[in-house]
Amino acid sequence: MSDVLPVVVAGAGPTGLMLAAELALVDVPVIVVDRLPEPMSAARAFAIHMSSVHMFHQRGLDQFEGARTFMNYNFGFPGVTALDAADLPLVVSQRRVEQVLEERVAALGVRIRYGHELVGLEQDDLGVTVRVRGDGEEYDLRASYLVGCDGGRSTVRKLAEFAFPGTDSTVCGRTGDVEILDERYQGGIGQPIYPTGLAAVIPHPDEPGMWRATAIEFDSDRAGDEVPVTLEEFKAAFLRITGIDLKIGRYGWFTRFGNATRLAERYRDGRVLLAGDAAHIHFPSAGQGLNTGIQDAMNLGWKLAAAVRGWGGDELLDSYHHERWPIGxxxxxxxxxxxxxxxxxxxxxxxxxxxxxxxxxxEVSRYIIERATGLGIRYPMAYGGEPAPEHPLLGYRIPDLPLRTAAGETSVAVLLRDGRGLLIDARGGTASPGFEDWADRLRVVAAEPADGLGGARVLVRPDGHVAYVDVDGTGDERLRTAVTHWFGTVDPSSATPSPAMSVAK
Ligand SMILES: Cc1cc2nc3c(=O)[nH]c(=O)nc-3n(C[C@H](O)[C@H](O)[C@H](O)COP(=O)(O)OP(=O)(O)OC[C@H]3O[C@@H](n4cnc5c(N)ncnc54)[C@H](O)[C@@H]3O)c2cc1C
Structure with a gap:
């Protein structure tokens, strides 16, 4: 067995890739194993919510410009209309999202071990021993932390015995990429709801001349997962639901899916954590799975990095479960x-x-949209048992506000790109003194008063969520408490980070 690695990630789907990118961004070495011999060429998801697009923007990943938008947010809710067209989800394939993240991790020097499957694990107080099968042999990796990003049938979740309560599937969905020959249906088939199921066709964002066709039958077993879906099976299901005998030319990938709904009871057990589909599975009708997974990873990445670096304790790592479980x-x-x-x-x-x-x-539409899209995610912020002073930005992902600093024009998202937290001092003077010792994890920036911030001091976590707002610049003591809560303490004499609490098993 080689040296102890900081983190092993099982699964190079969107969640595992995002997590690896977040860790590598702040120089935490990570090994990713995936049992597939190479990345999956097919795309399951076709919708990316603007909450994820904003998050990518905060890392400089602006690769979805020009993508079409969906006409609504609801995927089934009657009549929820666009209150703000800029919030509509984009038609972007999961494959495209994965490619963006694959390029990102490669640029950050992470090599993914494709064809390497996690087959065993054992954790103790100091770390996790991970058994991997790949290249015709089995070998062990020893890591301080293991994160299961290995999908809905997660081996990590099963081996570490995380409870995964919920309900079994009651529908049989079939979906695939097809060429539709009948021009009448190339623009869609009309409303998607039928007495026995749902059906839809939408143009493929990556493959001109192809469509994503979906047929979901209610009260139907999703039997025969091991048997590939044939063209005939798909056409027969589409016909049963819609009465339309879809004329199909070329076709590629087909798959089945269901609506089993399960949520891990905990996202963390000592040094083993779950993220993405490994932690939550549900019907993909709202286009939420991929989005929830990459946002899990963004929430976890910096906390895990803090634990590895020694300035984040148990409480910080547990906040991953406390914040993300309700979202799951x-x-x-x-x-x-x-x-x-x-x-x-x-x-x-x-x-x-x-x-x-x-x-x-x-108000009702807004409530539904914010929940469906992740745009309304607001984490509770409290220090020493007291809620942080109320502010419209508090707990939310900060918008990309333009800022004027001594170095010139910039924006909040640009300042978050390096993965550190951000303390914006918009009082129009020099930056708040007293936070220099946190420089490896917290950037302090002085700016002119700005729209949306006024002349406040705003503490932003590395994942873009606002942790504290000092509206009138007088809350020195409480601001300091908030900084040490999220970023640990620093002993200036030794410049050695010391966590508020040590990381136990
Ligand atoms: C038909 C359909 C449509 C969907 N549409 C949307 C949508 O529009 N928007 C949306 O947000 N979501 C959508 N989803 C959900 C989305 O596809 C998933 O939520 C997303 O793929 C989860 O990402 P993940 O990285 O957590 O897991 P996965 O993408 O499943 O990745 C897990 C990875 O782990 C690997 N792995 C598994 N076991 C092991 C092991 N033992 N060792 C090593 N590697 C392992 C796998 O090979 C895989 O690469 C859809 C799902 C389906 C089925």
């Missing part, structure tokens, strides 16, 4: 609500009528 729960609940609004028709019809009237109120 919402991601599970939302598609269940969507399904109840569609099936069975006799109960769904009156429900749709009722909710259809409610969503005409902007």
């Amino acid at each position: 729960r919402e991601a599970c609940v939302y598609p269940q609500v969507q399904t109840a609004l569609i099936h069975p028709p006799q109960t769904a019809r009156p429900l749709r009528e009722f909710i259809g009237a409610l969503v005409k109120f902007d």
Whole structure:
């Protein structure tokens, strides 16, 4: 066995790639293993929510410009309309998201071990021994932390015995990439809801002349997962639901999926953590799985890096579970609500009528949109048992506000790109003194008072969430408490980081 690695990540899907990118950004060495011989060429997800696009922007990953937008946010809710078109999800394939992240981790020097499968693990107080099968042999990796980003059937979750309660699937979805020959259906097939299921076709964002066609039957077993979906099986399901005998020319990838809904009881057990589909699975009707996964990774990355570096303790690492588990729960609940609004028709019809009237109120629409898209994610911020002073930005991902500094024009997102936290002192003078010793993890910037900030001091975590707002520049003591809460303490004489609490198993 080689030396102890800081972190091993199982799974190079979007969640594992994002996590590896976040760790490598702040120079934490990471090994990623994936059992596939190479990245999957097919794309499951087709929707990326603007909350993820904003998050990518905060890392300088602006690769989705020009992408079309979906016409609505709701994927099933009746009548929820665009309150703000700039919030609509983009039609971007999962493959494209993965490519962006693959390029990112490669640029940061992370090599992914494709064809290497995690087959065993054992954790103790000091670390995790990970058994890997690859290149015709089995070998062990020893790591301080292991993160299971290995998808809905996560081996890490099973081997580490995380409870994964929930419900089994009651639908059989089939989806694939096809060429539609009948011009009548190339623009879509009309409304997606039918008495026995759902169906839709949308143009493929990466492959001109191809469409993503989907057919989901209610009250149907998702049997035969090991048997590949054939063209005939897909066409027959589409015909049963819609009555349309879709004329298909070329076709590529097909898969089945269901609506099993499960959420890990905990996201952390000592030195083993779960993220993405490994922690939560649900019906993909709201386009949330990929988005929730990469946002899990953004939340976890800097906390894990802090634990490895020694300035983050148990409380910081546990905040990953406390903040992300409720989001995972919402991601599970939302598609269940969507399904109840569609099936069975006799109960769904009156429900749709009722909710259809409610969503005409902007407040209701806004509530639904913020939950469906992740734009409304707000983490509670409290210090020493006291909630932080209320402010409209507090707990939310900070918008990309323009800033004028002594060095020139910049913006919040640009200042967050290096993965450190950010203390914006917008009082228009020099930067707040007293935080220099945190420079390896916290950037302090003096700026002119700015729209959205006024003349406040704003503490932003590395994941872009606002941790504290000192509105009038007088809350020195509480600001310092907030800084040490998220960024540990520093002994200036030795410049050695000392965490508020040590990291135990
Ligand atoms: C039809 C369909 C449509 C969808 N549409 C959307 C959408 O529009 N928007 C959206 O946000 N989400 C959507 N989703 C959900 C989205 O695809 C998933 O949530 C997303 O792939 C989860 O990413 P992940 O990295 O957590 O897991 P995965 O993408 O499943 O990646 C897990 C990786 O782990 C690897 N692995 C597994 N076991 C091991 C092991 N033992 N050792 C090493 N490696 C291992 C796998 O090979 C894989 O590469 C859709 C899903 C489906 C099925």
